[in-house]
Amino acid sequence: MSYQNLFSPITMRGVTFPNRIHRTSMVSGLTTEDGMVTDELIKRYIREAKGGVGGIVVEAAVIISSKSPYNLRISSDEYVPGLTKLVAAMREANKEVKIGVQIMQHLKLAKSGWRQKVEDFKTEELPKIVEDHVAAAKRAMAAGFDFIEIHMAHAYVLSSFLSLCNTRTDGYGGNSLNNRMKLPIEVYQAVRKTVGENFPLGVRINGEDFCIPGSTLAQSTRIAKKFAELGADYISVSAGSRFEDAVTPAEGNPPDPMSGYSGHRMSPMYWWPDGTHVFLAEGIKKAVNEAGYKTPVIVAGKIRDPKHAEEILAEGKADIIGLCRALLCDPDWPIKAKEGRDKEIVKCAACNWCLEADSRYEQVKCVRYPDGFTSAPEPFLPKMAKPGAIKQEQE
């Protein structure tokens, strides 16, 4: 086998992931408007599970009842049967893949351009944020997920508490990182208490916010060390997607955290080099390891080639490779890599056609699929793919 690091298993609290390829969370727009699981959504995840990936984080599931159209929800018990069906279908498709869900509280948006900020929460409202994460974690366990990821990255509630942009003055924000970490730590500890010591619980953080008042590696390394100390089972490193430098929305449209420079950093486009965020994962892994923790660090951000993924692991820059758009484009990337069929991988063009659909609350598909497909065809080979929206220099 060519990629020994990539295809070595990793175990967290007794749960073994068969390889180091981890599908990071990706909103699909395939739920009902109310956030219920649909057959189309199940089909998408079955297709991804079959491709040989080691772990899949099912897309961000909203934990509160506030509206957010076509986002998966885990905000009440009525969502559990659909989620249970989804997990069972994925497990049936691939008995080895480990299936997690990302639990997330978003900040509210209005078409008037108004957006909720962390400064808007009253101190007495904060325990409810903790309770909602706990309730969501209970539902995730009831649905049969193998692990849970707490979303502390990008534009949402917990990342906005962690961020240097947080100007709260009540002991949960401001210049003190300890204060800014307080609520995310309370959430982590309450969820850990709920899931117990035998259940993997990871966190996703921003390695850097990429906006002027935002956090950098100087803060994210300290945040990662703290969660390693608290026993988080992995630190997934993402970046950007902050509202602070988003462009002013057109009238009648909500603000879009993907529209500014920070937004563009989350899913690096074709003009960024492959492995755009490896330096962030590397910095965080070094800090975590030097502090005496072995907590696995997940890197993501325009990793498209198995050889490159193997090099990142072999050079000790990360422990697990996160792939999002690469697997939307070609879910068989892992199997093809394992079998030495790299040339048969249909490569993500990093054009962000998928992400633009997400911003419009539409179904997220890949530009390279044949017309009318909501998941990759089976088999899917380069000769069947539509040309990418942008021709990559290196292709």
Ligand SMILES: Cc1cc2nc3c(=O)[nH]c(=O)nc-3n(C[C@H](O)[C@H](O)[C@H](O)COP(=O)(O)O)c2cc1C
């Ligand atoms: C359409 C789309 C939806 C995404 N949804 C989420 C999400 O729900 N939660 C999350 O943490 N990241 C989300 N991401 C970010 C990805 O997980 C990933 O970190 C990013 O795209 C970089 O990895 P890639 O280059 O392999 O795509 C999303 C990305 C895209 C393109």
